[in-house]
Amino acid sequence: MRILFPPEKQHEEEQLLARVRQGEQVQHFETQRLAKDGRRIDMSLTISPIRDAQGHVVGASTIGRDIGERKRAEQRFRSLLETAPDAMVIIDREGHIALVNAQTERLFGYPREQLIGRPVEMLMPAPLRARHAGHRQGYFHDPRVRPMGVGLELMGLRSDGSEFAIEISLSPMESGGGEYATAAVRDISERKAVENRLAQYAEELSRSNQELRQFAYVASHDLRAPLRGVVGFAQLLKKRYGGQLDGEADEYLDYLVDSSMHMQSLIDGLLAFSKVGQDSGFTQVDCERLLKQVETQLRAAIEERGALVTHDPLPVVRGSELELNQLLQNLIGNGLKFQPGAQPKVHISARHTAEGWCFSVRDQGIGIAPEHRERIFEIFQRLHSSEDYEGTGIGLALCQKIVRHHGGRIWVESEPGQGSTFYFTLKD
Numbered sequence: 001m002r003i004l005f006p007p008e009k010q011h012e013e014e015q016l017l018a019r020v021r022q023g024e025q026v027q028h029f030e031t032q033r034l035a036k037d038g039r040r041i042d043m044s045l046t047i048s049p050i051r052d053a054q055g056h057v058v059g060a061s062t063i064g065r066d067i068g069e070r071k072r073a074e075q076r077f078r079s080l081l082e083t084a085p086d087a088m089v090i091i092d093r094e095g096h097i098a099l100v101n102a103q104t105e106r107l108f109g110y111p112r113e114q115l116i117g118r119p120v121e122m123l124m125p126a127p128l129r130a131r132h133a134g135h136r137q138g139y140f141h142d143p144r145v146r147p148m149g150v151g152l153e154l155m156g157l158r159s160d161g162s163e164f165a166i167e168i169s170l171s172p173m174e175s176g177g178g179e180y181a182t183a184a185v186r187d188i189s190e191r192k193a194v195e196n197r198l199a200q201y202a203e204e205l206s207r208s209n210q211e212l213r214q215f216a217y218v219a220s221h222d223l224r225a226p227l228r229g230v231v232g233f234a235q236l237l238k239k240r241y242g243g244q245l246d247g248e249a250d251e252y253l254d255y256l257v258d259s260s261m262h263m264q265s266l267i268d269g270l271l272a273f274s275k276v277g278q279d280s281g282f283t284q285v286d287c288e289r290l291l292k293q294v295e296t297q298l299r300a301a302i303e304e305r306g307a308l309v310t311h312d313p314l315p316v317v318r319g320s321e322l323e324l325n326q327l328l329q330n331l332i333g334n335g336l337k338f339q340p341g342a343q344p345k346v347h348i349s350a351r352h353t354a355e356g357w358c359f360s361v362r363d364q365g366i367g368i369a370p371e372h373r374e375r376i377f378e379i380f381q382r383l384h385s386s387e388d389y390e391g392t393g394i395g396l397a398l399c400q401k402i403v404r405h406h407g408g409r410i411w412v413e414s415e416p417g418q419g420s421t422f423y424f425t426l427k428d
Contacts, residue, residue: 004033006040020049020060030067042071074175087185090173091120093140095133098180107187109159120183125157139181143172156185164189227267231260273379273394276323276401285321287314287359291348294328298336305344307336312349315357317426323402328361330395331422335363338420356408356427363421368414377410399424 005013009031019026026047032040044067050059078099081088087104091097097115105112108123115122120136121129147169156166164187171182238253245253288311295302295309302309309332317324328348335346350359368376379397399422403410407427414420 006032006034009033016045016047017060020047021057023049023057025049033064041066042068084184087187089120089123089183089185090180091136091183093179095120095136104185107158107185108156123157125155125163128155136181139170140179143179143181145172146170156187165192227260227264231257231264234260272326273398273401276398277405282318282320282406284316285319285324286316287324287350290321290324291328294325294332297325297329298333301333301336305336306342307344307346310345310347312347314348314350314359315352317357318428319406319426320402323405327399327402327424330399331361334395334422335361335365335420338365339363340366353425355425358423358425361422362419364419367416367418368412368420369416373412373414376412 012031016026016029026045029045029047031043031045033043035041044065046063046065048061048063049057050061052058081099081101084101084103087107088099088101089097089104090099097118097120100112100115104110104115108115121132124132154166154168155163157163167186167188169184171184173180173182234253234256238257242250242253291309291311291314298309301307332346332348336344339345345364347362348359349362350357352358377396377400380393400410403424403426408425410422410424412420412422
């Protein structure tokens, strides 16, 4: 029998037989034996005592199983484990660490000799340890793959006592007849720091935007009353004394009235701009019915120019009816305004896309040069003088803000002299 034992394993036989003489059954004892050609064979031995009629141990039976393939698979697994970019920790059902890789040593600051066989809870802060045992038992009761990013965010504890944010994924595995869990552990402390900074910036930006909206609302609202007085008195002066003064004075009066009216339009536009986003109670909006309302509101301009507003079938969308009304008013109104000559035409259509509903408002007007297609959506940006085309430079900025409030986007396709088509998307 001893010829089967490698030199360094010669002592095993006596140790194993001593255990069997005591009536113990030795199970799954892993060792090596020699083949006839001198090759070493990885073996798993089960040695059972043989008893006589009086129950005395009189011999032993040995069952040996070649586990070479399993050992080679385990070695390949260990090699893969060592090259993993994440810390890999394998634990048994009792929560004892069975295997770790080099990244675990670097991440937690322990040499692996101080980790193997120890409770995995040593790698987490004390407040988390008690409830982790229950989580571990629950996982082994229902083992399944749990990938990164599904809420398994914990805190890790380094050997120096410092804590850091970690994210883990879990995978069940079996080896040598036992059940294990493989945990991939990733340090996300830098990501958490970035997320916290971004959340702080977002909160500050939200607060700043709220203050800005409040300022715009208050400023425009409080300016309306005195401006109405200026406009009223300017119009009264022109009505009462127009033609009674010299030509230069009449020109000044006209300028005063026109400037006052323009300022009033600017303030009304600012007030409308500041209110976008305040209506968060979205409802189902029938765009066919909405377009009829807009046409009624633009009736004077449509009839004066002999304009034709046509449309394809339009859907029902979810949004703010007030804001969508403002959106269509501005786009259709611009389409009419920037078409010189009689009988301007504007066509509205909608089609369903991956983004939701994509609307288009097409005119046959003067068009827009490519270098101005982004600029026109900035507040107070005008491409033409007020003598050529009246306006405040707020309308398209208001449209963009409304579309963004609805989770969509707006853009224009146009060439000078070939009309413009404004597109905007609304989510389902």
